[in-house]
Amino acid sequence: MPLLHLRGVTRQFATIDGPALQILKGVDLDVAAHDRVSIVGRSGSGKSTLLNILGLIDQPTTGIVELDGEPVALMGGRMRDRLRGATVGFVFQQFNLIEGLTAAENVAVPLHYGAGRRYWQRHRLASEMLERVGLSHRIDTKATNLSGGEQQRVAIARALVRSPRLILADEPTGALDIETGGRIMDLLDEVAADAGAALVTITHDVAVAARASRMLRIVDGRLEQTSAVAA
Template identity: 65%
Template sequence: MSLLRLDGVEKTVRIPDAEPLTILRGIELDVAAGERVSVVGRSGSGKSTLLNILGLLDAPTGGSFAFDGVPVERLRGRARDRTRGASVGFVFQQFNLLSGRTALENVMTPLLYASGRAFWRRRALAAEMLDRVGLGHRLDSRPEVLSGGEQQRVAIARALVRGPRLILADEPTGALDVDTGATVIDLLEEVAAENGAALVVITHDPAVAARSASRYRLDAGRLRPDEPGVAESDEVAA
């Protein structure tokens, strides 16, 4: 069964004193558990909007979206928050680490909303994940003293510490050098494979996109299979 299924998904926003703006148009996407998917597209194509919908941070205004077989419109309020917290891990380009908090405290944050054993073992689980990403010696370091690559590894550890079924990575290599970026993708793919998680990478980097078995291009709000040599249109969504 599909982990994510989007049928004809649309996203339109209303703008004061202007015509409504359609950002996503008729999106069709089926992602199975354990699948590797990349979505490429230039700035303004709708990538961030699509990511927010996949991660249950936003809702479509048309079409249907099912998460693990459950129509998303049935998930409201706390039910949606619980599903997102337990099942979705986000890796952002800008890291979004909490300043003034140590690497360990940053990675522990998602576990504050866990229950049972995961909650009570949150410090040990966070330390284990940081060790896994090669930062076992930096547990007490704050973001401001970490390099860009180390901050990204903390962000990855935070995203993966609850063992999500879906990993969403938004330009995960955009702020990194080529070698560090390749290491980051290696790590995401490795952990996703071990946990049987689906990995969806939003990227502008063809080399990163090429590593996924399923590749798509988002252009002017429309999603289609990515075919090398096919140019994007000049139309820009948002």
Template identity: 65%
Template sequence: MNAPILRARGLTRTVELPDAAALQILRGVDLDVAVGDHISIMGRSGSGKSTLLNILGLLDAPSDGTLEFDGVPLQRMSAGRRDRTRGRGVGFVFQQFNLLPGRTARENVEMPLLYEGGRGFWRRRALATEMLERVGLGARLDQMPDRLSGGEQQRVAIARALVRSPRLILADEPTGALDVDTGAVIMDLLDAIATQAGAALITITHDPHVAARAQRAYRLADGVLHETVPVLEPTAAALAGAGDAS
């Protein structure tokens, strides 16, 4: 196995509530993520999936436990180093596309490169163009987000997340705002680009069909990750086909 990009041991997250007992969201999460891994995490609403994703993406810190990124413990990182590590090493794709409405598709993808030094900053227009071409939007570079379909907006969001060539991609319900067919196309694209880039991909999802694409699938329950195999319910098309066959 390749050396882990992420190594989590015993992660907990507790939130203090006024006039109530503390809320324990994560109770001891262990996870190793290596280059090329594709991992899915499922769980009911409120189970702490997004909390875990924020910790793995260096947006938040655990209450207890250890998290290492490329062998460096989170506790030893200054705030500045953590921000630089997240900016260069982690790409985020969310259910809500979070595109800037007053910017074109290309300008949205350029945004992360404004914080890049040297070559990345000066080549940001070319790099954004190349990334949008890779996701099939070479003809839509100068379109505003409100002129793009939901699937196209998600493609722009994926291009923005990957333009700095992160080693870890975190996708939080990336197909949740899309219809089934468009969602399948987006997952095909995300899988392909992650594989081509040699990046690890962690997908948070409620959809067992999306989870089943992963090499390793987990369910977050009672604050702990349990490795599992998604149980796929038959689609309407499959049921119709079975009825025709009978």
């Protein structure tokens, strides 16, 4: 049984004075544990819309989405929120850090919704994850005082701190230089492997896309298997 199962997924958005805007048009996708999937496509092709559906942030207009064999459409909002928090780690293109908090406090935010050891050891776990992304010297620095690349690494640490089973990364190396970006992708691969997690990456970076075991291209709202990467 795949971790994620999508069949016939569509997503459309209403417009003010015209027909609905059709973004996704019958997407089929299975993602298993340990999968490494990259999705490429032109700007506006629906990549981020698909990522939001995979991460239970949004729901399709029509079609089936199952997580661990459970139909997402039958879940209430609170159940989806709990499942997303426990299962999915997001690396957003827009870092979404809380400006008034330090790097460690930002990374620890997902741990506030947990219980037991992870809750009580949240500062240590956050600090350890920041060390893994090369920011041990910035643990107590406010988010507003971090560079763009440092903020990206904090966002990645926050996504990984709960050892999610599904990691969704939207342009994870977009604000990083080539060397740092390579290290970050190594880290994402390492953490995913340690946790037995699936890693789905949306990227325009050919080198990042080529690291995946499966490369998919979104064209006209549909997914296609591809052996060559073109943005």
